[in-house]
Amino acid sequence: MGFLLVLLVIIIIIAVMSIKIVKQSEVYVIERLGKFYKVADAGLTIIIPFFDHVRSVVSLKQQTMDVPPQGVITKDNVTITIDTVVFYQITDPAKAVYEIQSLKKGIEYLAITTIRDIIGKMDLDETFSSRDGINNQLRVVLDEATDKWGCKIDRVEIKDITPPADIRDAMEKEMNAERNKRALILESEAQRQSAITIAEGKKQAAILEAEADKEAKIRRAVGEAQAIKEVAEAKAQEIQMVYDAIKKADPNEKLVQLKSLEALEQVAKGEANKVFIPFEATSALSSLGAMKEVLTEKDKKEKSIKNTDNK
Numbered sequence: 001m002g003f004l005l006v007l008l009v010i011i012i013i014i015a016v017m018s019i020k021i022v023k024q025s026e027v028y029v030i031e032r033l034g035k036f037y038k039v040a041d042a043g044l045t046i047i048i049p050f051f052d053h054v055r056s057v058v059s060l061k062q063q064t065m066d067v068p069p070q071g072v073i074t075k076d077n078v079t080i081t082i083d084t085v086v087f088y089q090i091t092d093p094a095k096a097v098y099e100i101q102s103l104k105k106g107i108e109y110l111a112i113t114t115i116r117d118i119i120g121k122m123d124l125d126e127t128f129s130s131r132d133g134i135n136n137q138l139r140v141v142l143d144e145a146t147d148k149w150g151c152k153i154d155r156v157e158i159k160d161i162t163p164p165a166d167i168r169d170a171m172e173k174e175m176n177a178e179r180n181k182r183a184l185i186l187e188s189e190a191q192r193q194s195a196i197t198i199a200e201g202k203k204q205a206a207i208l209e210a211e212a213d214k215e216a217k218i219r220r221a222v223g224e225a226q227a228i229k230e231v232a233e234a235k236a237q238e239i240q241m242v243y244d245a246i247k248k249a250d251p252n253e254k255l256v257q258l259k260s261l262e263a264l265e266q267v268a269k270g271e272a273n274k275v276f277i278p279f280e281a282t283s284a285l286s287s288l289g290a291m292k293e294v295l296t297e298k299d300k301k302e303k304s305i306k307n308t309d310n311k
Contacts, residue, residue, distance in 0.1 A: 014049050017047075017049035018046055018047055018048065018049055019044065019045075019046060020040065020044070020045040020046070020047060020054065021043070021044055021045070022040050022041060022042045022043055022044075022045055023042060024042045025042070025059060025060050025061050026042065026057055026058065026059055026060065027039050027040060027041055027042070027057075027058050027060060027093045028040040028045065028054050028056075028057055028058075029054070029055045029056045029057075029058060029093055029094060029097050030045075030047060030052055030053070030054055030055065031052070031053045031054075031055045032048075032051055032052050032053075033051060034053075036055075036094060036098065037052060039093050039094060055097060056093075056097045058090055058093040058096060058097065059090070060089070060090060060093075061089070062087060062088070062089045062154060063087070063088055063089065063090075064085055064086070064087055064088075065085070065086045065088065065104055065107060065108065066083075066084075066085050067083070067084040067085065067086060067108055067111045067112060067115075068108075069081050069082065069083040069160075069162075070082055070084075070112050070115060070116070072115060072116045072119040072120065073116075073119075073120060074119055074120070074122055074123060074124050074127060075120060075121060075122055075123050076123045076124055078124045078163065078164070078167060079164060080119070080124070080127065080161055080162060080163045080164075081160075081161070081162040082115055082119065082158060082160070082161055082162075083158070083159040083160040083161075083162075084111060084115060084138070084156065084157065084158050084159065085156075085157050085159055086107055086111055086142065086153065086155075086156050087153070087154045087155040087156070087157075088107060088142075088146070088151055088152065088153050088154060089151070089152050089154060090103075090150055090151055090152075091150055091151065091152050092150025092151075093150065094150065095148065095149055095150030095151075096149055096150040096151060099148060099149050099150065100149050103146075103149055103151060106146070106149065107142065107146060107151070107153075110141075110142055110145050110146070111138065111142060111156070114137075114138055114141045114142065115134075115138065118134055118137050118138065119134070122134075124163065124167070127161060128161060131158055131161075134158060135155070135156050135157055135158060138156040139153050139154075139155060139156045142156060
C-alpha cells in the first residue's frame, strides 16, 4: 500500500513536470540534454522530465527600453545630455537567447555608441532641429545591428535634449531677441501696410474728386453752351421779327438812309478812336456834308447883311 502511494506521488510529480502551459504572446525555448530542442508556442506543451528543460520564456510583445541619459559632445564642442527610448520586438526567440548573452544590454550599449557617433557630426542648433532625422538614423543602425539577434527595432525616440545651463541661458536670450525682432518687423509691416492703405484711400479720393470736378465742368460747359444756343436762337428770332417788320413796312430809300445816320451817330458817341463806316453809308454822308456846306454859306451871308445894316 505504501509503495503504491509513493508511486502515485512520483507519477503526479512527473506529470506536473511534463505538462507546460504557454501563455499568449509568449514562447518557451526548450533544450533537450543541454541542446536547443524547440520553441513552444502558446498553449499546452508536453516535455520529458529530466531530459527536456525550459531554457527561457520569451515575450513576443513590443517592448520598450529606456536608455540612460548620456552626455555627448556636438561638432562645435558643446556637451549635451540626451535621453532616449527604444521600441523593439523579438522576432526569433532562439536567436535572442543564444546569439547574445543579454539582449537588453546589447541594445542599450549599441544605442549609446550610435547616439554619440551621430551627434558628434552635428552642431548644437542642428541637434535641436533634426530630431526626426536623428531618430530615423538610430532606428536604421540599431535595426541592422540587432537583426542577427532575432530582434526588430520599431522606433527610436529622443525624449529630451538638455544643453548646459549657460548655453540654455544664451539660447533663451537669443530666442527673446528673435521674438522682439519678429515683433518689430510685424509692427513695421503693419505700419507700412497702414500707410499704403491710407495713401491708396487718398489717391482714390483724389481721383474721385477730380472726376467729380471734371463732370461738373463738363455739365457747366454743356449748360453754358445750351444757354448760348438759346440766347442765339432768341436773338435770331428777334432779328427775324425786325426783318419781317421792316419788310412788312416797305420803307423807302430816304428812310433807310436816315436810320443809318442815326445809327452812325450812336456809334460815333462811343469811346473808340476809329469808326469803320459801311460803304453803303458813304452816299448818305456825302449828301449830309453838302447840306452842311450850304447851310454854312447861308449863315455867313445873313451875318454879313446884318453887319452892313447896322453901320
